[in-house]
Amino acid sequence: MTIATYEGVSALSLGLPPTTAIPAAKGELPIRAFTTRPPVSSRLRQHFSTSVDKIVMLALLRPGTIPVRDGAHCHEVLIMAIGLKTPNVPEDVLEHIAAMRSSGMVFITIHQGEKGLVCTPAVRRALPTKAGHETRHALHLGRPRPADQTNLTLAGDDMDQLWDSLCAQVTLDQTDGKDLDNRLAIRERIDLLKTQEAKLTGDHGRAKTTQNCNTAFAKLQKVRAELKQLSADNQTAED
Known part of the structure; x- marks a missing residue:
């Protein structure tokens, strides 16, 4: 069987079993299928047109194609190649595509870099919510990497664990996908604190009065103390 591929990126190149590969004849999806039902804004339609070259289903992970049990929340994961015309990942396009399916979806966005193909993985993951509240999602982009160094590992005894592991690999x-939502929240807080630290460092250096200097310094010390504690907690969790 000839399997679906985009510029050489396929289920097999990603390290996935042949049983997960989508046949070539069923792999490529017409872009118009994502812009006509449901109708999309003219801005999003333009992003599809200017950013996306091809959309190709590469692999389907579910009980039957891999040796795992069904999950309570996740029943299958689709691996999608999104061929890009530019290096910029169109996050709104990925959000829209992922929202059209209830199953998990891992995107492998692919563009031509200076030294060859570059892949940036992405996932759209539900945020923790309280019972009775509307579920919200967040799109996470992974680290860009050469196509020949892009792979996915199957880990976990059931589909829920597998989905968490794939999300951890991307993000x-x-x-290890254990306690992933908390780990992602910590990383997000660390990124925010680093931004605040840079701003406060500038404010401290530009302060023209002793009072302003002391105020900025006090805020800076508070941010650095929280950043140090969170970084230590995050390192302990990863170890």
Whole structure:
């Protein structure tokens, strides 16, 4: 069987079993299928047109194609190649495609870089919510990497664990998906604190009065203390 591929990226090149590969005849999806039902805004339609070259289903992970049990929440994961015309990942396009399916979806966006093909993985993951509240999602982009260094590892005894592991691989470059939502929240807080630290460092250096200097310094010390504690907690969790 000839399997679906985009510029050489396929289920097999990603390290996935042949049983997961989508046949070539069924792999490529027409872009118009994502812009006509449901109708999309003219801005999003333009992003599809200017950013996306091809959309190709590469692999389907579910009980029957891999030796795992069904999950309570996740029943299958689709691996999608999104061929791009530019290096910029169109996040709204990925959000729209992922929202059209209830199953998990791992995107492998692919563009031509200066030294060859570059892949940027992405996932859209539900955020933790309280019972009775509307479920919200967040799109996470992974680290860009050469196509020949892009792979996915199957880890976990059931589809829920597998989905968490795939999300961890995309977001944290780790296969361990345990307590992932909390780990992602910590990383997001660390990124925010680093931004605040840079701003406060500038404010401190530009302060023209002793009071302003002391105020900025006090805020800076508070941010650095929280950043140090969170970084230590995050390192302990990863170890």
